[in-house]
Amino acid sequence: MNATNGNGSLPALAAAGAPNLAGKVLLDSVFVSGDDAEAKRIVSGLLVSFGHTDVIDLGDLSTARGTEMLLPLWLRLYGRLDTVNFNIKVVR
Numbered sequence: 753m754n755a756t757n758g759n760g761s762l763p764a765l766a767a768a769g770a771p772n773l774a775g776k777v778l779l780d781s782v783f784v785s786g787d788d789a790e791a792k793r794i795v796s797g798l799l800v801s802f803g804h805t806d807v808i809d810l811g812d813l814s815t816a817r818g819t820e821m822l823l824p825l826w827l828r829l830y831g832r833l834d835t836v837n838f839n840i841k842v843v844r
Contacts, residue, residue: 780841781806785816808842 782804786792796807810818822840830836 780839781808783808783810783815783819785810785813785819787813806842 782799784792784796784799784807786795792809796809799807810816825840829838
């Protein structure tokens with residue numbers, strides 16, 4: 753999720769996908785990046801209110817590039833599993 757000022761939280765939440773916003777939380781770990789600390793706080797709070805328990809703040813907006821690099825892996829998993837109902841969890 754890219755947390756930015758203005759109405760950036762709406763695009764950030766839209767990126768989560770409809771199933772996740774409809775009460776069926778599929779994301780095990782969700783990442784937040786942005787230059788606006790207040791926007792990240794708001795987005796993180798909304799994600800927690802939707803049931804996400806592992807919101808990871810990666811830092812400034814430049815860190816969003818790292819999460820974009822997950823797309824090739826996600827596409828391969830989608831092709832193999834034949835469903836979008838999966839995600840990746842960070843285990844510490």
